[in-house]
Structure formats: C-alpha cells, structure tokens
Amino acid sequence: MRHDPTAISPKNRQHWAMSLLLLALLGAFLLSLFVGSVRIPLDEILRILLGGAAERETWTTIVLKFRLPKAVTAVLAGSALSVSGLQMQTMFRNPLAGPFVLGINSGASLGVALVVLAVGTGSTLLAGLGLLSDFGIVVAASLGAGLVLFLVLAVARRVETMTLLILGLMFGYATSALVSVLLYFSIAERIQAYIAWTFGSFGGVTWRQMQVMAPAVLLGLIIAWLSAKPLNALLLGETYAQSLGLSVRRARFTVLVSASLMAGAITAFCGPIGFVGVAVPHLCRSLFSTSNHRLLIPATILLGGIVALLADLLAQLPGSQTTLPLNAVTALIGAPVVTWVILRQRNLRSSFAG
Structure with missing residues (x-):
C-alpha cells in the first residue's frame, strides 16, 4: 500500500484543531467585549485593553468593569465545568x-x-x-x-x-x-x-x-x-x-x-x-478522535470557554434589550449533544477506550 505524502497525520490534525480552538476562543472573547447595549468600536476596545485612553471615558468603564470580568468569568466557568465533567465521565465510566x-x-x-x-x-x-x-x-x-x-x-x-x-x-x-x-x-x-x-x-x-x-x-x-x-x-x-x-x-x-x-x-x-459539563467533553472526543486526557484536558478547556462565551452572547440577544436565562441557552446547546450521545449508545463503550 503506497503512502500518500500529502495526507495529514493524526498528530498534525490534532495540532491544527488545537490551534483553531485557540483562535476561536480569542475571537469569541473579543466578540463578547464588542457586543452589548452600548456600541463600542473594536479598535477602541483594543486600545482600552492595551492601557490606552478611549475616545469616551464611559467606554473604558463599560469594558473594564463590566464586559471584561464577564468574559473572563465565562471562560473560567466553561473551562472548569467542562473539565470536571470530563473527569466525572471517565471516573464513573458514564457518558452522561x-x-x-x-x-x-x-x-x-x-x-x-x-x-x-x-x-x-x-x-x-x-x-x-x-x-x-x-x-x-x-x-x-x-x-x-x-x-x-x-x-x-x-x-x-x-x-x-x-x-x-x-x-x-x-x-x-x-x-x-x-x-x-x-x-x-x-x-x-x-x-x-x-x-x-x-x-x-x-x-x-x-x-x-x-x-x-x-x-x-x-x-x-x-x-x-x-x-x-x-x-x-x-x-x-x-x-x-x-x-x-x-x-x-x-x-x-x-x-x-x-x-x-x-x-x-x-x-x-x-x-x-447546566449541560456545558456534559456536552463539551463529547464534542472534544469527536473532534480529536481520542480518549487521551493529555490532549482532551487542554482541548476541553478551550472548547468549554468557547461554548460558555457563545452561550452568554446568545443569552444577550444581540440587537435587543432582552436577556435570556443563561441556563435556557446552555440547555438548547447541550440537549442536542446529549441526545446524540444517547442515540449512539452502541458506540459509547468505544468512546471511553482506545
């Protein structure tokens, strides 16, 4: 059987996937600072983050005291819940x-x-x-x-x-x-x-x-x-x-x-x-086609942060003054993933071994 020199090895594919997750996390983080009831130009947000003076003082207050801590909290929460969910699924050998x-x-x-x-x-x-x-x-x-x-x-x-x-x-x-x-x-x-x-x-x-x-x-x-x-x-x-x-x-x-x-x-x-800690580990296993926790843990940290940031953005309903309950949004994201896991029950054993 001839080897295809243009084929991407599984290891390189995983490196590419990890790099894409890192870029996606950065993009979602900046988007969370940009979206809100008060429109602030992206270049002004970057200037504020770099310690510069914004065109309006209120923009600095909004970014540093409200949007930035909320974005950091979302990343920490998504990462923590996803990794703890991964640990529980492995320890109890229970995909749900x-x-x-x-x-x-x-x-x-x-x-x-x-x-x-x-x-x-x-x-x-x-x-x-x-x-x-x-x-x-x-x-x-x-x-x-x-x-x-x-x-x-x-x-x-x-x-x-x-x-x-x-x-x-x-x-x-x-x-x-x-x-x-x-x-x-x-x-x-x-x-x-x-x-x-x-x-x-x-x-x-x-x-x-x-x-x-x-x-x-x-x-x-x-x-x-x-x-x-x-x-x-x-x-x-x-x-x-x-x-x-x-x-x-x-x-x-x-x-x-x-x-x-x-x-x-x-x-x-x-x-x-809810749901973030259950759904994200399964998404990472499917994305990287591995059960190696040395790879899954950093991947779950990144994807968990992305999912939490996106859920928070959806909860804000961009373009309106209405804010949805965060748990309702995470359920809408996580329930289809959990349903998909249940429908694949015949493959659950293989997802926790090998």
Missing part, C-alpha cells in the same frame, strides 16, 4: 455524568435557599448583616457546596466508585427536597430572588470576587492536568488500572477534589450552569 453528579450544585442551592428564602425575623436579621447581598449569596453557596464536598470526600475512601455515584445522587435528592420545602413556605419576593440565582449568570462576578474564584478554578485545572495519566489508566477499568500499579483510591480522591473544587467555585459565583 456531569460535574454536578456528586450533588455539588444541590448543596450550593441549599445554601442559597437557606439565606434567600429565610422569612420573618430571620430575613430581617440576614438583611441587616448584609447576607442578602450578592457576596452573601456567594458565601452561602460556597458553604453549601463545601458541606456536600466534605460528605462526599469523607465516604470516598470507604466505598466503591458506583456506590459513590449513588450516594452523590442521594445527597442531591435530599438537598433538593429541603430546598422544595423552603420554597413552599417562603414569600413571593424571596422565591423570585432564588429563581433568579438558579437561572445562572456570568455578569455578577466583580474583580474582587474574581480574586477568590479564579485561584480556585486554576488550582482545580492544575490538579486535573496532573491527574491525566491516572485518568487514562481508569479508561479500561479499575482492575486494569490496579494491575498497572495505580492506587485507584488515591486517584479517585484526587479527581474528586479537582472536579468538586471547580464545580463548587463556579456554582457559588455564577449559579448552577
């Missing part, structure tokens, strides 16, 4: 597993519900302490997510992987039930505030809050990258991984810390963002 499979988002929702849905004198006290502010909601969500994370990690070393999955689902159901009870007994204004949080948003994170969220996400991504080799070993099952000398319990604990740290941080600051 997502970053919130352990009940992290339910714990965060319970924390927010306990603060926002408080009634009577408790509500007055919380308002007086400033706990009904945006930062108070972040603290409440962080504590709720952290509580569930602590429970999950406490049992992680004592149970098998599938048992841990079931326990995570039970934690989620239990906290969701408590939230439902709080909703039933709350007043309309509090319910509306809670529902607004559940819609999800990248626009509520300030630069001050970014100093907490960004390090947490970056630490989670670093741990995820360091766990790429153990994740590759887990692709063929825990028994095979143990035969290679891998400590499965230690690898599982590391993956849980990484995924929970990223999912918990994003949920606390942005609300429960």
Whole structure:
C-alpha cells in the first residue's frame, strides 16, 4: 500500500484543531467585549485593553468593569465545568455524568435557599448583616457546596466508585427536597430572588470576587492536568488500572477534589450552569478522535470557554434589550449533544477506550 505524502497525520490534525480552538476562543472573547447595549468600536476596545485612553471615558468603564470580568468569568466557568465533567465521565465510566453528579450544585442551592428564602425575623436579621447581598449569596453557596464536598470526600475512601455515584445522587435528592420545602413556605419576593440565582449568570462576578474564584478554578485545572495519566489508566477499568500499579483510591480522591473544587467555585459565583459539563467533553472526543486526557484536558478547556462565551452572547440577544436565562441557552446547546450521545449508545463503550 503506497503512502500518500500529502495526507495529514493524526498528530498534525490534532495540532491544527488545537490551534483553531485557540483562535476561536480569542475571537469569541473579543466578540463578547464588542457586543452589548452600548456600541463600542473594536479598535477602541483594543486600545482600552492595551492601557490606552478611549475616545469616551464611559467606554473604558463599560469594558473594564463590566464586559471584561464577564468574559473572563465565562471562560473560567466553561473551562472548569467542562473539565470536571470530563473527569466525572471517565471516573464513573458514564457518558452522561456531569460535574454536578456528586450533588455539588444541590448543596450550593441549599445554601442559597437557606439565606434567600429565610422569612420573618430571620430575613430581617440576614438583611441587616448584609447576607442578602450578592457576596452573601456567594458565601452561602460556597458553604453549601463545601458541606456536600466534605460528605462526599469523607465516604470516598470507604466505598466503591458506583456506590459513590449513588450516594452523590442521594445527597442531591435530599438537598433538593429541603430546598422544595423552603420554597413552599417562603414569600413571593424571596422565591423570585432564588429563581433568579438558579437561572445562572456570568455578569455578577466583580474583580474582587474574581480574586477568590479564579485561584480556585486554576488550582482545580492544575490538579486535573496532573491527574491525566491516572485518568487514562481508569479508561479500561479499575482492575486494569490496579494491575498497572495505580492506587485507584488515591486517584479517585484526587479527581474528586479537582472536579468538586471547580464545580463548587463556579456554582457559588455564577449559579448552577447546566449541560456545558456534559456536552463539551463529547464534542472534544469527536473532534480529536481520542480518549487521551493529555490532549482532551487542554482541548476541553478551550472548547468549554468557547461554548460558555457563545452561550452568554446568545443569552444577550444581540440587537435587543432582552436577556435570556443563561441556563435556557446552555440547555438548547447541550440537549442536542446529549441526545446524540444517547442515540449512539452502541458506540459509547468505544468512546471511553482506545
């Protein structure tokens, strides 16, 4: 069989795909700074980013205080949720597993519900302490997510992987039930505030809050990258991984810390963002035709950021003053991908091996 010298090798094809994702991320990032209710020329945006003085002072304020932190938040959120989803799908060998499979988002929702849905004198006290502010909601969500994370990690070393999955689902159901009870007994204004949080948003994170969220996400991504080799070993099952000398319990604990740290941080600051963590890993596997996590993790970081930026742009409905709920847009993007995964069930096994 003759070799075609013009054929592109799989390795070169992957390099090209990674380069295109990087350019697409840069383009989506600049587009997110350009699109908005106030039209700002692209050259003025670039001048502002480079530290120059814009033609109008208000343009500088809009770009640096509103659009730039929202774009950075979208990239961090999309990357974190996508990588944590990839980790969960590999560890549980379940193509429909997502970053919130352990009940992290339910714990965060319970924390927010306990603060926002408080009634009577408790509500007055919380308002007086400033706990009904945006930062108070972040603290409440962080504590709720952290509580569930602590429970999950406490049992992680004592149970098998599938048992841990079931326990995570039970934690989620239990906290969701408590939230439902709080909703039933709350007043309309509090319910509306809670529902607004559940819609999800990248626009509520300030630069001050970014100093907490960004390090947490970056630490989670670093741990995820360091766990790429153990994740590759887990692709063929825990028994095979143990035969290679891998400590499965230690690898599982590391993956849980990484995924929970990223999912918990994003949920606390942005609300429960659905579907991104489930859909993006599958798109990356199809795009690169590989299950190697040393390639999938950076690819998922890039594509996750792109998807989150595009979802935020669609939510703004360019050309109008209306803003759609972010979770509605991510569901419209992610649901077709998940449906496609289900329809390809006969090929699911091969997508997690080889």
